[in-house]
Amino acid sequence: MTRSRLAIALVGLAAMLMLVPLLWVLALSLKANSELMADTASVFNGRFTLDNYRNLFGNGAVFRWISNSLIVSFGMTAGVLILASLAGYGFARLEFRGREMLFVIVLLGLAVPEQAVIIARHQMFSWLGMHNSYPALILPGLSAPFGVFLMTQYFRAIPKDIDEAALLDGASRFTIFWRLLLPLTIPAQATLGIFTFLHAWNDYWWPLISATNKEMFTLTVGIASTQMNFAQTEGLGFLMAQAVFAGAPMLIVYLFFQKYIVQAVAGAAGR
Protein backbone atom coordinates (compact mmCIF):
# COMPACT_ATOMS: atom_id res chain seq x y z
CA MET A 1 0.00 0.00 0.00
CA THR A 2 2.75 2.45 0.94
CA ARG A 3 4.55 1.60 -2.26
CA SER A 4 1.54 2.53 -4.34
CA ARG A 5 1.16 5.77 -2.35
CA LEU A 6 4.75 6.56 -3.18
CA ALA A 7 4.04 5.92 -6.86
CA ILE A 8 1.04 8.23 -6.76
CA ALA A 9 3.07 10.95 -5.03
CA LEU A 10 5.77 10.65 -7.69
CA VAL A 11 3.24 10.90 -10.49
CA GLY A 12 1.68 13.94 -8.82
CA LEU A 13 5.10 15.55 -8.60
CA ALA A 14 5.74 14.79 -12.27
CA ALA A 15 2.40 16.38 -13.16
CA MET A 16 3.50 19.55 -11.39
CA LEU A 17 6.76 19.50 -13.36
CA MET A 18 4.65 19.25 -16.51
CA LEU A 19 2.80 22.42 -15.55
CA VAL A 20 5.71 24.53 -14.28
CA PRO A 21 7.08 25.56 -17.71
CA LEU A 22 3.60 26.65 -18.81
CA LEU A 23 3.03 28.67 -15.64
CA TRP A 24 6.45 30.27 -16.03
CA VAL A 25 5.63 31.40 -19.56
CA LEU A 26 2.20 32.64 -18.49
CA ALA A 27 3.79 34.66 -15.67
CA LEU A 28 6.43 36.17 -17.97
CA SER A 29 3.78 37.15 -20.48
CA LEU A 30 2.12 39.25 -17.79
CA LYS A 31 5.26 41.25 -17.00
CA ALA A 32 6.42 44.55 -18.45
CA ASN A 33 9.26 44.06 -20.96
CA SER A 34 11.42 46.64 -19.21
CA GLU A 35 11.22 44.78 -15.94
CA LEU A 36 12.09 41.47 -17.62
CA MET A 37 15.08 43.06 -19.31
CA ALA A 38 16.48 43.95 -15.91
CA ASP A 39 15.71 40.65 -14.26
CA THR A 40 13.23 37.88 -15.03
CA ALA A 41 13.17 37.06 -11.33
CA SER A 42 11.02 40.19 -11.06
CA VAL A 43 8.21 37.76 -11.90
CA PHE A 44 7.95 37.14 -8.20
CA ASN A 45 7.46 40.78 -7.20
CA GLY A 46 3.79 40.69 -7.99
CA ARG A 47 3.56 43.59 -10.45
CA PHE A 48 1.67 42.32 -13.47
CA THR A 49 0.41 44.02 -16.60
CA LEU A 50 -1.59 43.18 -19.70
CA ASP A 51 0.60 45.39 -21.89
CA ASN A 52 2.09 42.51 -23.87
CA TYR A 53 -1.36 41.28 -24.81
CA ARG A 54 -2.44 44.81 -25.71
CA ASN A 55 0.57 45.07 -28.02
CA LEU A 56 -0.21 41.67 -29.46
CA PHE A 57 -3.76 42.66 -30.36
CA GLY A 58 -2.45 45.87 -31.88
CA ASN A 59 -0.20 43.80 -34.12
CA GLY A 60 -2.04 42.54 -37.17
CA ALA A 61 0.46 39.83 -38.09
CA VAL A 62 -0.66 37.36 -35.46
CA PHE A 63 -4.28 37.58 -36.54
CA ARG A 64 -3.30 37.12 -40.16
CA TRP A 65 -1.37 33.97 -39.18
CA ILE A 66 -4.24 32.64 -37.13
CA SER A 67 -6.69 33.13 -39.95
CA ASN A 68 -4.25 31.41 -42.33
CA SER A 69 -3.98 28.51 -39.91
CA LEU A 70 -7.76 28.32 -39.59
CA ILE A 71 -8.27 28.33 -43.37
CA VAL A 72 -5.58 25.71 -43.94
CA SER A 73 -6.68 23.47 -41.06
CA PHE A 74 -10.39 23.57 -41.88
CA GLY A 75 -9.66 23.20 -45.58
CA MET A 76 -7.46 20.19 -45.05
CA THR A 77 -9.92 18.62 -42.61
CA ALA A 78 -12.86 19.04 -44.98
CA GLY A 79 -10.84 17.70 -47.90
CA VAL A 80 -9.58 14.66 -46.01
CA LEU A 81 -13.07 13.82 -44.71
CA ILE A 82 -14.63 14.01 -48.17
CA LEU A 83 -11.91 12.10 -50.02
CA ALA A 84 -11.47 9.48 -47.31
CA SER A 85 -15.21 8.86 -46.92
CA LEU A 86 -15.74 8.38 -50.64
CA ALA A 87 -12.68 6.19 -51.00
CA GLY A 88 -13.42 4.25 -47.81
CA TYR A 89 -16.91 3.43 -49.07
CA GLY A 90 -15.54 2.46 -52.46
CA PHE A 91 -12.85 0.18 -51.10
CA ALA A 92 -15.07 -1.39 -48.44
CA ARG A 93 -18.27 -1.91 -50.38
CA LEU A 94 -18.00 -1.66 -54.14
CA GLU A 95 -16.48 -3.98 -56.67
CA PHE A 96 -14.28 -2.79 -59.47
CA ARG A 97 -11.25 -4.02 -61.27
CA GLY A 98 -7.98 -3.80 -59.36
CA ARG A 99 -9.64 -2.88 -56.08
CA GLU A 100 -7.51 -5.11 -53.86
CA MET A 101 -4.29 -4.09 -55.53
CA LEU A 102 -5.10 -0.37 -55.32
CA PHE A 103 -5.97 -0.69 -51.66
CA VAL A 104 -2.69 -2.42 -50.89
CA ILE A 105 -0.80 0.32 -52.73
CA VAL A 106 -2.60 2.97 -50.69
CA LEU A 107 -1.73 1.11 -47.48
CA LEU A 108 1.91 0.97 -48.52
CA GLY A 109 1.72 4.76 -48.63
CA LEU A 110 1.32 4.70 -44.84
CA ALA A 111 4.99 3.81 -44.55
CA VAL A 112 6.21 6.79 -46.58
CA PRO A 113 7.55 9.54 -44.30
CA GLU A 114 7.26 13.20 -45.21
CA GLN A 115 11.02 13.47 -45.67
CA ALA A 116 10.96 11.07 -48.62
CA VAL A 117 8.58 13.24 -50.64
CA ILE A 118 9.00 16.80 -49.42
CA ILE A 119 11.87 17.86 -51.69
CA ALA A 120 10.14 16.78 -54.89
CA ARG A 121 6.83 18.20 -53.67
CA HIS A 122 8.53 21.51 -53.11
CA GLN A 123 9.92 21.39 -56.66
CA MET A 124 6.52 20.53 -58.11
CA PHE A 125 4.88 23.50 -56.44
CA SER A 126 7.79 25.70 -57.54
CA TRP A 127 7.31 24.69 -61.17
CA LEU A 128 3.62 25.45 -60.92
CA GLY A 129 4.37 28.76 -59.19
CA MET A 130 1.97 27.78 -56.45
CA HIS A 131 3.96 28.43 -53.29
CA ASN A 132 2.57 30.97 -50.83
CA SER A 133 -1.01 29.92 -51.53
CA TYR A 134 -3.68 28.06 -49.59
CA PRO A 135 -3.85 25.17 -52.09
CA ALA A 136 -0.11 24.64 -51.65
CA LEU A 137 -0.56 24.44 -47.89
CA ILE A 138 -3.60 22.15 -48.08
CA LEU A 139 -3.11 19.75 -51.01
CA PRO A 140 -0.14 17.68 -49.75
CA GLY A 141 -2.04 16.84 -46.56
CA LEU A 142 -4.93 15.37 -48.54
CA SER A 143 -2.75 12.54 -49.81
CA ALA A 144 -2.20 10.96 -46.36
CA PRO A 145 -3.49 7.36 -46.58
CA PHE A 146 -4.44 7.15 -42.91
CA GLY A 147 -7.94 8.54 -43.47
CA VAL A 148 -8.72 6.09 -46.27
CA PHE A 149 -7.46 3.24 -44.13
CA LEU A 150 -9.61 4.34 -41.16
CA MET A 151 -12.78 4.92 -43.19
CA THR A 152 -12.41 1.64 -45.10
CA GLN A 153 -12.15 -0.24 -41.81
CA TYR A 154 -15.18 1.60 -40.51
CA PHE A 155 -17.37 1.01 -43.57
CA ARG A 156 -16.42 -2.67 -43.53
CA ALA A 157 -17.70 -2.95 -39.97
CA ILE A 158 -21.20 -1.75 -40.95
CA PRO A 159 -23.52 -4.72 -41.66
CA LYS A 160 -24.07 -5.28 -45.38
CA ASP A 161 -27.80 -5.95 -44.96
CA ILE A 162 -28.35 -2.21 -44.79
CA ASP A 163 -27.14 -1.54 -48.32
CA GLU A 164 -28.61 -4.73 -49.75
CA ALA A 165 -32.08 -3.87 -48.54
CA ALA A 166 -31.76 -0.37 -50.00
CA LEU A 167 -30.42 -1.75 -53.31
CA LEU A 168 -33.52 -3.94 -53.61
CA ASP A 169 -35.58 -0.81 -53.08
CA GLY A 170 -33.84 0.69 -56.09
CA ALA A 171 -31.60 3.19 -54.30
CA SER A 172 -28.47 4.27 -56.16
CA ARG A 173 -24.99 3.62 -54.82
CA PHE A 174 -24.53 7.27 -54.07
CA THR A 175 -27.84 7.53 -52.22
CA ILE A 176 -26.90 4.55 -50.10
CA PHE A 177 -23.56 6.14 -49.32
CA TRP A 178 -24.91 9.59 -48.61
CA ARG A 179 -28.22 8.87 -46.90
CA LEU A 180 -27.70 5.54 -45.16
CA LEU A 181 -24.06 4.81 -44.45
CA LEU A 182 -22.42 8.19 -44.01
CA PRO A 183 -24.52 9.11 -40.96
CA LEU A 184 -23.37 5.84 -39.35
CA THR A 185 -19.73 6.82 -39.70
CA ILE A 186 -19.94 10.01 -37.64
CA PRO A 187 -17.72 8.68 -34.81
CA ALA A 188 -15.01 7.85 -37.35
CA GLN A 189 -15.49 11.24 -39.01
CA ALA A 190 -14.96 12.92 -35.64
CA THR A 191 -11.79 10.94 -34.96
CA LEU A 192 -10.35 11.57 -38.41
CA GLY A 193 -11.44 15.20 -38.45
CA ILE A 194 -9.87 16.02 -35.10
CA PHE A 195 -6.68 14.20 -35.96
CA THR A 196 -6.38 15.97 -39.31
CA PHE A 197 -7.12 19.37 -37.82
CA LEU A 198 -4.53 18.94 -35.07
CA HIS A 199 -1.98 17.73 -37.58
CA ALA A 200 -2.65 20.64 -39.95
CA TRP A 201 -2.63 23.24 -37.19
CA ASN A 202 0.68 22.02 -35.76
CA ASP A 203 2.39 21.17 -39.05
CA TYR A 204 5.72 22.89 -39.29
CA TRP A 205 8.10 21.70 -42.02
CA TRP A 206 5.91 22.01 -45.11
CA PRO A 207 4.50 25.47 -44.28
CA LEU A 208 8.03 26.56 -43.33
CA ILE A 209 9.33 25.91 -46.84
CA SER A 210 6.18 26.58 -48.86
CA ALA A 211 4.86 29.74 -47.18
CA THR A 212 7.90 32.01 -47.28
CA ASN A 213 5.87 35.19 -47.60
CA LYS A 214 5.10 36.66 -44.17
CA GLU A 215 1.49 37.22 -45.20
CA MET A 216 1.05 33.50 -45.85
CA PHE A 217 2.67 32.20 -42.65
CA THR A 218 0.62 29.81 -40.61
CA LEU A 219 0.62 30.49 -36.86
CA THR A 220 3.20 27.77 -36.27
CA VAL A 221 5.63 29.27 -38.78
CA GLY A 222 4.87 32.82 -37.64
CA ILE A 223 5.71 31.99 -34.03
CA ALA A 224 8.91 30.34 -35.25
CA SER A 225 9.87 33.43 -37.22
CA THR A 226 9.58 35.70 -34.19
CA GLN A 227 11.77 33.53 -31.96
CA MET A 228 14.84 33.52 -34.17
CA ASN A 229 16.77 36.35 -32.49
CA PHE A 230 15.74 35.26 -29.12
CA ALA A 231 18.28 36.31 -26.53
CA GLN A 232 18.64 39.75 -28.12
CA THR A 233 14.94 40.38 -28.26
CA GLU A 234 13.73 43.28 -26.21
CA GLY A 235 10.24 41.96 -25.97
CA LEU A 236 10.60 38.79 -23.96
CA GLY A 237 7.21 39.40 -22.41
CA PHE A 238 5.73 40.06 -25.85
CA LEU A 239 7.20 36.79 -27.14
CA MET A 240 5.71 34.93 -24.18
CA ALA A 241 2.33 36.56 -24.77
CA GLN A 242 2.52 35.18 -28.30
CA ALA A 243 3.31 31.72 -26.99
CA VAL A 244 0.34 31.88 -24.63
CA PHE A 245 -1.88 33.25 -27.36
CA ALA A 246 -0.84 30.46 -29.74
CA GLY A 247 -0.96 27.66 -27.19
CA ALA A 248 -4.00 28.54 -25.08
CA PRO A 249 -6.70 28.00 -27.75
CA MET A 250 -5.40 24.48 -28.42
CA LEU A 251 -5.34 23.71 -24.69
CA ILE A 252 -8.89 25.02 -24.25
CA VAL A 253 -10.18 23.01 -27.20
CA TYR A 254 -8.35 20.03 -25.73
CA LEU A 255 -10.08 20.44 -22.36
CA PHE A 256 -13.47 20.36 -24.05
CA PHE A 257 -12.85 17.56 -26.56
CA GLN A 258 -10.25 15.60 -24.62
CA LYS A 259 -11.90 12.23 -25.10
CA TYR A 260 -12.07 12.58 -28.89
CA ILE A 261 -8.62 14.08 -29.23
CA VAL A 262 -7.01 11.31 -27.19
CA GLN A 263 -8.90 8.69 -29.21
CA ALA A 264 -7.89 10.31 -32.48
CA VAL A 265 -4.22 10.57 -31.64
CA ALA A 266 -4.00 7.10 -30.11
CA GLY A 267 -5.96 5.61 -33.00
CA ALA A 268 -3.60 7.12 -35.55
CA ALA A 269 -0.57 5.71 -33.76
CA GLY A 270 -1.99 2.27 -33.17
CA ARG A 271 -3.28 1.69 -36.70
Next chain:
Amino acid sequence: MAAAMRTRGDWRNALFVAPYLLVFVVMLVLPLAMGMWLSTTKSDLFGTERWVGLANFVRLFGDAIFLQTVGNTFVFVLLTVPFLTLAGLGLALVLNRQERWAAVLRTIFFASTVLSVTVVTLVWRLVFLPDGGLLGVTAEALGKTPIAFLNNEKLAMPAIAITTIWWCIGLPMVLFLAALQQVPRDLYEAAALDNASRWTTLTRITLPAIRRTFFLVIIVEVILQFQLFGQAQLMTLGGPNNATRPIVLFIYETGWRQWELGYAAAAAQVLFAMILIAAMIQYRISSRKGVA
Protein backbone atom coordinates in the same frame (compact mmCIF):
# COMPACT_ATOMS: atom_id res chain seq x y z
CA MET B 1 -24.72 -10.34 -67.29
CA ALA B 2 -25.56 -9.74 -63.66
CA ALA B 3 -23.04 -12.41 -62.68
CA ALA B 4 -20.35 -10.73 -64.73
CA MET B 5 -21.11 -7.43 -62.99
CA ARG B 6 -20.71 -9.11 -59.64
CA THR B 7 -17.32 -10.61 -60.29
CA ARG B 8 -15.70 -7.83 -62.26
CA GLY B 9 -17.66 -4.99 -60.84
CA ASP B 10 -18.84 -1.83 -62.46
CA TRP B 11 -16.17 0.64 -63.54
CA ARG B 12 -18.37 3.44 -62.26
CA ASN B 13 -17.85 2.09 -58.76
CA ALA B 14 -14.24 3.15 -59.07
CA LEU B 15 -15.41 6.77 -59.28
CA PHE B 16 -15.74 6.73 -55.50
CA VAL B 17 -12.04 6.06 -55.02
CA ALA B 18 -10.88 8.11 -58.01
CA PRO B 19 -10.68 11.56 -56.34
CA TYR B 20 -8.50 10.28 -53.52
CA LEU B 21 -6.34 8.19 -55.86
CA LEU B 22 -5.72 11.24 -58.02
CA VAL B 23 -4.42 13.23 -55.03
CA PHE B 24 -2.53 10.17 -53.79
CA VAL B 25 -0.72 9.74 -57.09
CA VAL B 26 0.04 13.42 -57.66
CA MET B 27 0.96 14.35 -54.09
CA LEU B 28 2.57 11.14 -52.83
CA VAL B 29 3.50 8.56 -55.48
CA LEU B 30 4.87 11.07 -57.96
CA PRO B 31 7.01 13.02 -55.44
CA LEU B 32 8.26 9.73 -54.04
CA ALA B 33 9.40 8.56 -57.45
CA MET B 34 10.80 11.98 -58.29
CA GLY B 35 12.67 12.04 -54.99
CA MET B 36 14.25 8.70 -55.80
CA TRP B 37 15.25 9.97 -59.22
CA LEU B 38 16.56 13.23 -57.72
CA SER B 39 18.76 11.31 -55.33
CA THR B 40 20.69 9.96 -58.32
CA THR B 41 21.25 13.40 -59.83
CA LYS B 42 23.21 16.52 -59.14
CA SER B 43 20.41 19.09 -59.03
CA ASP B 44 20.14 22.63 -57.87
CA LEU B 45 17.50 25.29 -57.50
CA PHE B 46 17.56 26.23 -61.18
CA GLY B 47 16.48 22.81 -62.33
CA THR B 48 19.78 21.84 -63.90
CA GLU B 49 20.11 18.13 -63.48
CA ARG B 50 22.87 15.74 -64.25
CA TRP B 51 22.63 12.01 -63.63
CA VAL B 52 25.38 10.90 -61.27
CA GLY B 53 24.25 7.38 -60.37
CA LEU B 54 25.02 6.49 -56.80
CA ALA B 55 27.60 9.25 -56.35
CA ASN B 56 25.41 11.12 -53.84
CA PHE B 57 25.17 8.04 -51.65
CA VAL B 58 28.89 7.40 -51.85
CA ARG B 59 29.46 11.02 -50.86
CA LEU B 60 26.99 10.74 -47.96
CA PHE B 61 28.81 7.83 -46.40
CA GLY B 62 32.06 9.74 -46.59
CA ASP B 63 30.50 12.96 -45.27
CA ALA B 64 31.60 13.39 -41.65
CA ILE B 65 28.76 15.81 -40.91
CA PHE B 66 26.10 13.49 -42.33
CA LEU B 67 27.50 10.56 -40.37
CA GLN B 68 27.46 12.74 -37.28
CA THR B 69 23.80 13.60 -37.87
CA VAL B 70 23.02 9.88 -38.12
CA GLY B 71 24.84 9.34 -34.83
CA ASN B 72 23.06 12.31 -33.23
CA THR B 73 19.70 10.96 -34.36
CA PHE B 74 20.42 7.56 -32.81
CA VAL B 75 21.58 9.22 -29.58
CA PHE B 76 18.39 11.26 -29.49
CA VAL B 77 16.26 8.14 -30.05
CA LEU B 78 18.14 6.39 -27.24
CA LEU B 79 17.67 9.37 -24.93
CA THR B 80 13.94 9.65 -25.56
CA VAL B 81 12.35 6.34 -26.59
CA PRO B 82 13.26 4.13 -23.60
CA PHE B 83 12.26 6.85 -21.18
CA LEU B 84 9.01 7.66 -23.03
CA THR B 85 8.11 3.98 -23.12
CA LEU B 86 8.86 3.20 -19.47
CA ALA B 87 7.49 6.48 -18.11
CA GLY B 88 4.39 6.11 -20.29
CA LEU B 89 3.88 2.61 -18.91
CA GLY B 90 4.45 3.80 -15.33
CA LEU B 91 1.98 6.65 -15.69
CA ALA B 92 -0.61 4.34 -17.24
CA LEU B 93 -0.24 1.78 -14.44
CA VAL B 94 -0.67 4.44 -11.75
CA LEU B 95 -3.40 6.43 -13.49
CA ASN B 96 -5.51 3.51 -14.74
CA ARG B 97 -8.31 4.08 -12.22
CA GLN B 98 -11.71 5.68 -11.96
CA GLU B 99 -11.05 8.38 -9.36
CA ARG B 100 -11.29 12.00 -10.35
CA TRP B 101 -7.71 12.90 -9.45
CA ALA B 102 -6.45 10.26 -11.84
CA ALA B 103 -8.52 11.81 -14.64
CA VAL B 104 -7.10 15.24 -13.83
CA LEU B 105 -3.53 13.94 -13.92
CA ARG B 106 -4.16 12.11 -17.21
CA THR B 107 -5.44 15.39 -18.64
CA ILE B 108 -2.26 17.18 -17.54
CA PHE B 109 0.11 14.59 -18.96
CA PHE B 110 -1.56 14.57 -22.36
CA ALA B 111 -2.10 18.33 -22.62
CA SER B 112 1.32 19.24 -24.03
CA THR B 113 0.74 16.81 -26.93
CA VAL B 114 -1.73 19.23 -28.55
CA LEU B 115 0.79 22.09 -28.69
CA SER B 116 2.78 22.85 -31.82
CA VAL B 117 6.52 22.42 -31.91
CA THR B 118 7.07 26.17 -32.11
CA VAL B 119 5.11 26.85 -28.92
CA VAL B 120 6.85 23.96 -27.16
CA THR B 121 10.32 25.19 -28.08
CA LEU B 122 9.45 28.77 -27.17
CA VAL B 123 8.37 27.58 -23.72
CA TRP B 124 11.44 25.45 -23.17
CA ARG B 125 13.95 27.98 -24.41
CA LEU B 126 12.60 30.22 -21.68
CA VAL B 127 13.26 27.40 -19.24
CA PHE B 128 16.83 26.72 -20.41
CA LEU B 129 17.86 30.34 -21.06
CA PRO B 130 20.85 30.88 -18.73
CA ASP B 131 20.25 34.58 -18.33
CA GLY B 132 16.76 34.87 -16.89
CA GLY B 133 15.38 31.45 -17.80
CA LEU B 134 13.53 29.38 -15.23
CA LEU B 135 16.53 27.14 -14.52
CA GLY B 136 18.87 30.14 -14.52
CA VAL B 137 16.73 32.04 -12.02
CA THR B 138 16.44 28.92 -9.88
CA ALA B 139 20.20 28.39 -9.96
CA GLU B 140 20.83 31.99 -8.95
CA ALA B 141 18.34 31.75 -6.13
CA LEU B 142 20.29 28.73 -4.88
CA GLY B 143 23.54 30.63 -5.20
CA LYS B 144 24.82 28.58 -8.16
CA THR B 145 26.09 29.72 -11.54
CA PRO B 146 23.46 29.20 -14.26
CA ILE B 147 24.38 26.74 -17.00
CA ALA B 148 23.86 27.54 -20.67
CA PHE B 149 22.33 24.17 -21.51
CA LEU B 150 21.64 24.85 -25.16
CA ASN B 151 25.14 26.20 -25.81
CA ASN B 152 26.84 23.27 -24.19
CA GLU B 153 27.97 20.49 -26.50
CA LYS B 154 27.27 17.79 -23.92
CA LEU B 155 24.04 19.17 -22.49
CA ALA B 156 22.24 20.51 -25.57
CA MET B 157 20.99 17.12 -26.81
CA PRO B 158 19.75 16.04 -23.37
CA ALA B 159 17.97 19.41 -23.12
CA ILE B 160 16.25 18.78 -26.46
CA ALA B 161 15.41 15.26 -25.26
CA ILE B 162 13.82 16.63 -22.07
CA THR B 163 11.79 19.10 -24.12
CA THR B 164 10.67 16.28 -26.41
CA ILE B 165 9.73 14.00 -23.53
CA TRP B 166 7.64 16.80 -22.03
CA TRP B 167 5.96 17.29 -25.39
CA CYS B 168 5.41 13.62 -26.27
CA ILE B 169 4.73 11.73 -23.02
CA GLY B 170 0.95 11.79 -23.59
CA LEU B 171 0.89 9.36 -26.50
CA PRO B 172 2.68 6.39 -24.89
CA MET B 173 0.59 6.90 -21.76
CA VAL B 174 -2.75 6.75 -23.59
CA LEU B 175 -1.63 3.78 -25.72
CA PHE B 176 -0.76 1.87 -22.54
CA LEU B 177 -3.99 2.99 -20.85
CA ALA B 178 -5.99 1.66 -23.78
CA ALA B 179 -4.11 -1.64 -23.57
CA LEU B 180 -4.67 -1.92 -19.81
CA GLN B 181 -8.42 -1.50 -20.36
CA GLN B 182 -8.31 -4.54 -22.63
CA VAL B 183 -6.85 -6.92 -20.07
CA PRO B 184 -9.67 -9.36 -19.18
CA ARG B 185 -11.12 -8.66 -15.72
CA ASP B 186 -11.42 -12.34 -14.83
CA LEU B 187 -7.63 -12.70 -14.95
CA TYR B 188 -7.39 -10.24 -12.07
CA GLU B 189 -10.24 -11.93 -10.22
CA ALA B 190 -8.46 -15.26 -10.53
CA ALA B 191 -5.25 -13.69 -9.26
CA ALA B 192 -7.07 -12.19 -6.29
CA LEU B 193 -8.55 -15.62 -5.46
CA ASP B 194 -5.04 -17.03 -5.48
CA ASN B 195 -3.92 -14.28 -3.12
CA ALA B 196 -1.32 -13.15 -5.64
CA SER B 197 0.70 -10.11 -4.54
CA ARG B 198 0.44 -6.86 -6.48
CA TRP B 199 3.91 -7.46 -7.86
CA THR B 200 3.04 -10.97 -9.02
CA THR B 201 -0.17 -9.71 -10.60
CA LEU B 202 1.79 -7.03 -12.42
CA THR B 203 4.59 -9.24 -13.72
CA ARG B 204 2.55 -12.39 -14.39
CA ILE B 205 -0.71 -10.96 -15.69
CA THR B 206 -0.62 -7.28 -16.61
CA LEU B 207 2.74 -7.02 -18.35
CA PRO B 208 2.40 -10.20 -20.45
CA ALA B 209 -1.11 -9.09 -21.47
CA ILE B 210 0.11 -5.77 -22.84
CA ARG B 211 3.31 -7.07 -24.40
CA ARG B 212 2.16 -6.30 -27.91
CA THR B 213 1.43 -2.69 -26.99
CA PHE B 214 4.83 -2.43 -25.38
CA PHE B 215 6.55 -3.24 -28.67
CA LEU B 216 4.08 -1.11 -30.61
CA VAL B 217 4.88 1.93 -28.44
CA ILE B 218 8.61 1.41 -28.91
CA ILE B 219 8.30 1.25 -32.70
CA VAL B 220 5.85 4.14 -32.96
CA GLU B 221 8.17 6.27 -30.85
CA VAL B 222 11.29 5.20 -32.74
CA ILE B 223 9.66 6.25 -36.02
CA LEU B 224 8.42 9.51 -34.49
CA GLN B 225 11.65 10.51 -32.77
CA PHE B 226 13.76 9.50 -35.74
CA GLN B 227 12.15 12.42 -37.50
CA LEU B 228 13.42 14.99 -35.00
CA PHE B 229 13.50 18.36 -36.72
CA GLY B 230 11.65 21.34 -35.24
CA GLN B 231 13.08 21.13 -31.74
CA ALA B 232 16.66 21.07 -33.01
CA GLN B 233 16.06 23.71 -35.67
CA LEU B 234 14.36 26.09 -33.27
CA MET B 235 16.32 25.53 -30.06
CA THR B 236 19.93 25.09 -31.20
CA LEU B 237 20.03 25.28 -35.01
CA GLY B 238 21.91 21.99 -34.80
CA GLY B 239 24.70 23.44 -32.73
CA PRO B 240 26.86 23.87 -30.86
CA ASN B 241 29.39 22.40 -33.25
CA ASN B 242 26.78 20.09 -34.90
CA ALA B 243 26.18 18.33 -31.58
CA THR B 244 22.40 18.45 -31.99
CA ARG B 245 22.08 18.28 -35.78
CA PRO B 246 19.70 15.40 -36.67
CA ILE B 247 19.28 13.79 -40.11
CA VAL B 248 16.14 15.75 -40.98
CA LEU B 249 17.83 19.07 -40.22
CA PHE B 250 20.71 17.96 -42.46
CA ILE B 251 18.19 17.28 -45.25
CA TYR B 252 16.50 20.63 -44.68
CA GLU B 253 19.72 22.63 -44.71
CA THR B 254 21.24 20.76 -47.65
CA GLY B 255 18.04 21.25 -49.60
CA TRP B 256 16.92 24.73 -48.62
CA ARG B 257 20.08 26.45 -47.42
CA GLN B 258 22.64 25.08 -49.86
CA TRP B 259 20.08 24.18 -52.53
CA GLU B 260 21.77 20.86 -53.25
CA LEU B 261 18.51 19.09 -53.96
CA GLY B 262 19.99 15.85 -55.29
CA TYR B 263 22.25 15.43 -52.29
CA ALA B 264 19.42 16.28 -49.88
CA ALA B 265 17.16 13.77 -51.65
CA ALA B 266 19.81 11.08 -51.23
CA ALA B 267 19.98 11.75 -47.49
CA ALA B 268 16.18 11.58 -47.41
CA GLN B 269 16.28 8.15 -49.06
CA VAL B 270 18.65 6.89 -46.38
CA LEU B 271 16.29 8.13 -43.67
CA PHE B 272 13.35 6.61 -45.55
CA ALA B 273 15.09 3.22 -45.62
CA MET B 274 15.65 3.37 -41.85
CA ILE B 275 12.03 4.34 -41.16
CA LEU B 276 10.80 1.65 -43.55
CA ILE B 277 12.60 -1.02 -41.57
CA ALA B 278 10.97 0.24 -38.39
CA ALA B 279 7.56 0.45 -40.12
CA MET B 280 7.87 -3.15 -41.31
CA ILE B 281 8.49 -4.28 -37.77
CA GLN B 282 5.47 -2.23 -36.68
CA TYR B 283 3.32 -3.87 -39.32
CA ARG B 284 4.39 -7.34 -38.22
CA ILE B 285 3.49 -6.53 -34.64
CA SER B 286 0.13 -4.92 -35.35
CA SER B 287 -0.98 -7.58 -37.82
CA ARG B 288 -0.40 -10.28 -35.21
CA LYS B 289 -3.42 -9.12 -33.24
CA GLY B 290 -4.60 -11.25 -30.34
CA VAL B 291 -1.61 -13.56 -30.34
CA ALA B 292 0.13 -11.07 -28.00
